[in-house]
Amino acid sequence: MHTFTAIFLAALIITVLTRTWLATRHIRYILAHRDRVPENFSSQIKLEIHQKAADYTCAKTRLGYVSLSVETALLLIFTLGGGLNALAAFWSDWLSDPLVHGMALIISAALLMSVVEIPVSYYRTFVIEQQFGFNKMTPRMYFVDLVKRIALGVLLGVPLLFGILWLMEKMGSYWWFYAWLAWMGFNLVVLAIFPTWIAPIFNKFTPLEDAALKERIEQLMRKCGFKSSGLFVMDGSRRSNHGNAYFTGFGKTKRIVFFDTLLSRLDITEIEAVLAHELGHFKRHHVIKRIAWTFAMSLIFLWALGYLMQQPWFYQGLGVSVSSVPSTAMALLLFFLVMPTFTFLFQPLASLYSRKHEFEADKYAADNASAPHLIHALIKLYKDNASTLTPDPLHSAFYDSHPPAAMRIARLENLAHN
Template sequence: MHLIAAAIIAAIIASGVFDLYLKRRQAASVAANRAAVPVDFRKSVTLEEHQRAADYTLANIRFGLAETVFDTLLSVLWLTLLLAPLYAAIAAIVPAGLLRSVALVLAVGAIGAALHLPFSLARTFGLEAKFGFNRASPLTFALDRLKGLSLQFLLGAPLLFGLFWLLAAMPRFWWLLGWAVSVALTIALTVIFPMWIAPLFNKFTPLPDGGMKSRIEDLLERCAFESRGLFVMDASKRSSHGNAYFSGLGRAKRIVFFDTLLEKHSEEEILSILAHELGHFKLGHIGQRLAQSAAFMFIMFAVLGWAFSAGGLASAFALPDDPGVVLTIVMIALGPILHLAAPLTNWLSRRAEFEADDFARTMVGREAMISALTRLTRDNLSTLTPDRLYVLFYYSHPPVPVRVAELRTA
């Protein structure tokens, strides 16, 4: 086997093994602390709730272990056994050129989605249903998947054509222009998503008039936040998990509350959750996230530029030197790199969450924020005893016990 191919396959396997190790550490930490509620939460979380959260976490980990093994094996199989016959089958019916390259990438994506479908079904109608979270009907599930695949095709096919056209037209500098276009599209999607894409999956209705809406509008005024409206999303159509968010840029900003959040939380808790989200806006986290995304895409396109210009990557796997083949190999090989980069990206995200928590504390008070975090943890069955190393790699938000402790000492 070629040295490059062996190195990539070894990295994929090592990443999968490390992922299994981290998940087992998380399981051990949760199981070891299942018998007692952490001291700081004994007044707000019952032992039954704590144990149910532990059971839900452990069930998710067992499910995740199976997914990790499957994903690792599938990545190796794509590179060693599956990609060659798939390319041959496509080459037999699609002439050489841009269309063949695009068809290959789309086919790999479609086959991957089909192979992962049993996991999605088992998670939604098995695990999530067992713990009382799933509310999606089989029809809703099927329509969501159909809409998602349709959007991926409608957006992905033109982008792939553009990418491969740039590669042919500007073989030396195509990746720089491709990066610039991708950044512009990312910014455009933040505007388009709340207006056109999100309504394809959920219904958004204006927040009803009343005392809570008045208090929310007062908070928005104090934060100097302008939006296109306050909306309630029918999240209960699919799940009982609760949340809130705002999306969009400029005048297209929208504030959205899950209906499940409004059902379970007090007005003070809802205001604190909203204040946290507003903190991300006031403290410039949205721009920071876009900048981080642009930096990551720059690295990704630089890697693609090297892969396409250096040549030999496809031949290292005894595959045809087609742009679609090279792109597929790079996207599969990026998995271990993303895994190693996770502690940095998660640290940046967790730092922003701490800052947004502190902003919410100054706007609505410490106790309201602590109460909201505790209720979100309790209602979503989040563990209060995660493993520290697992947190580094998989928690984009700080664990709630750490966030509560930070709020209490602020």
């Protein structure tokens, strides 16, 4: 066995076993606490609501076993199983230009992965979400959205892919730096056009009409020094009963968006507190910091790819013969297929960084709105979204970008008393 093959298989086994172990821990922990509401929430959340959240979370986690099995099987089929070799050989019979061949290879692999994932996604939407009263989608709407996402991916992704592959082919040993610049530019453009060009493809956005709420929000925005292109309500209830709020965009395209489901469940003071939390992300420069972090990591990954694509063992160890590599596209595809296997154990670091930002945004909301009102809003959202109050701590450390409910509420209560 090739040395890198053994390393890859070892990393894959560790990742799969760790993810399986974490999911099993999570289910067992939630079920162990299913029959009793945590003391801090017992006066506000009924036992049947707590049990619904436990059952909903366990159902989603169990489906994760299937997703993991499908992901792992597909990865092994594409690499050591010879799937990428077969795709490359198929396109070689039709396409001779290395750049066009490389694009066909990557696009066809991406489409195959998307098709394989559809049954799991469909089951999640029309069985689990339906069973717990969240799904509002029809099968027709589901597949229309799927077609829209594919079309959008083609419209935006194909030019980007062509540009990256062209840079890899033409810019010499430092192609990875030029590709990084192109990647940064692409992301900033998408961030800028998302609110006005991309999001409306999937949802309807209407200006906020509640005069009292609008005035309250505008006062908060003036207090926080936040300028946006408008306050909008999104028809989230067309697809789901889940509620949320966010601000999006970049520069002059910034806008604040409320799910209509959120507005129907929270009162004015609670909505103000939730918005103050979102504004806290802006005022504490979290968006800029996350963009900078993403760009820094992408530079490191592209540099690593620049090194690996020159190493025959990288291809051979993953089941691809060097002689069959038609272009740099194979290196790019292999790298992004196997990278999650080697980086999974570092995931808690990203979660920890995100949680730090959430705590900072909560403090900003407590300082500029009201900690008690944010607590009330969060508890309503936990109830309405069936978010478990008792996640397994280790599972949460790997997967949850937000702090566990008990920890978050405890910090807000401490802020309210200070």
